[in-house]
Structures are given as C-alpha cells and as structure tokens.
Amino acid sequence: xxxxxxxxxxxxxxxxxxxxxxxxxxxxxxxxxxxxxxxxxxxxxxxxxxxxxxxxxxxxxxxxxxxxxxxxxxxxxxxxxxxxxxxxxxxxxxxxxxxxxxxxxxxxxxxxxxxxxxxxxxxxxxxxxxxxxxxxxxxxxxxxxxxx
Numbered sequence: 001x002x003x004x005x006x007x008x009x010x011x012x013x014x015x016x017x018x019x020x021x022x023x024x025x026x027x028x029x030x031x032x033x034x035x036x037x038x039x040x041x042x043x044x045x046x047x048x049x050x051x052x053x054x055x056x057x058x059x060x061x062x063x064x065x066x067x068x069x070x071x072x073x074x075x076x077x078x079x080x081x082x083x084x085x086x087x088x089x090x091x092x093x094x095x096x097x098x099x100x101x102x103x104x105x106x107x108x109x110x111x112x113x114x115x116x117x118x119x120x121x122x123x124x125x126x127x128x129x130x131x132x133x134x135x136x137x138x139x140x141x142x143x144x145x146x147x148x
Contacts, residue, residue: 002026003027003028003048003115003119004027004030004046004047004049004050005022005029005048006030006031006032006039006042006046006048006050006051007019007033008042008052008053008065009034009053010057014104015032018111019032021108025115030046031045031046034057034058035058035060036057036058036062036064037060039057040065040069043069043073043076050078050119052078053066053078053080055084055089055093056082063092063096064096067097070096070097071097077099077121078118079099079100079123080098080102082101082104098123099118099122099123100118100123
C-alpha cells in the first residue's frame with residue numbers, strides 16, 4: 001500500500017515531476033504547497049504519512065516548516081529534498097527533525113528508498129545519530145547520506 005504524501009516546493013515543475021514519479025510507485029500526493037506557510041496548513045488539513053519539502057520555500061523556509069511540523073506532531077515524517085547541499089543546512093535539517101536529506105537532482109531509486117524507510121518510521125538518522133548530526137559530529141555519515 002502506498003503512502004499519502006504532501007509535496008512542498010516552490011517550483012511547480014518539481015512538484016509535478018515528483019508527483020508523477022510517486023504515483024508510478026503507487027503513492028498518493030494528497031496535497032501540494034508552493035510555500036512554507038501553505039505546507040504547514042496543508043499538513044494540518046490532510047495529515048499525510050510523509051512530507052517531502054525543499055529548504056528554499058517562500059514565506060517560511062523548509063527548515064522552519066520541518067521544526068514546526070515535528071514539534072506540533074512528533075509522528076511527523078519529513079524528507080528534505082533540495083539543491084542546497086552544504087553541511088550547515090544538513091545539520092539544521094536534522095536538528096529540526098528531518099528523517100532524510102536528498103540532494104537534487106535525485107534518482108528514482110534514492111527517492112523510493114528514502115520514502116520506504118521514512119514511511120516505516122525510520123530514516124537515515126536514529127535519534128542518537130540526529131543528536132550527533134545536530135552538534136556537527138556526524139560529518140562523514142551525514143555527508144554520505146546527502147550524496148546518495
């Protein structure tokens with residue numbers, strides 16, 4: 001059975017491309033947001049299984065959206081999908097509660113693998129790993145995760 005997904009990216013073409021790929025894999029995009037404020041509202045309205053969002057969103061950036069969702073709902077499962085691949089952004093995303101961090105362009109295989117793991121309650125980082133990454137000590141592991 002597929003996941004119910006909220007996509008948030010300011011680029012319409014990216015939402016469409018991801019949506020088509022996810023549909024081909026048997027998932028349902030229940031909502032799409034073009035900015036961070038809309039992403040938070042749509043999460044509350046649709047309660048998706050997984051959120052896939054970009055860091056660079058108008059109104060409220062993806063890191064702040066991740067933090068808001070994860071603090072309001074500890075079950076929130078967020079995958080960051082962005083072209084911003086620097087270590088500081090990765091650490092901020094993990095500290096905010098992101099379960100995985102995908103660097104654009106991403107392969108179908110990498111997206112499907114991340115989605116499967118995150119939907120099952122896992123992700124690249126366990127809570128202890130998340131603490132290390134947030135503190136900056138996860139350099140090697142986090143760098144490998146981002147580059148997949």
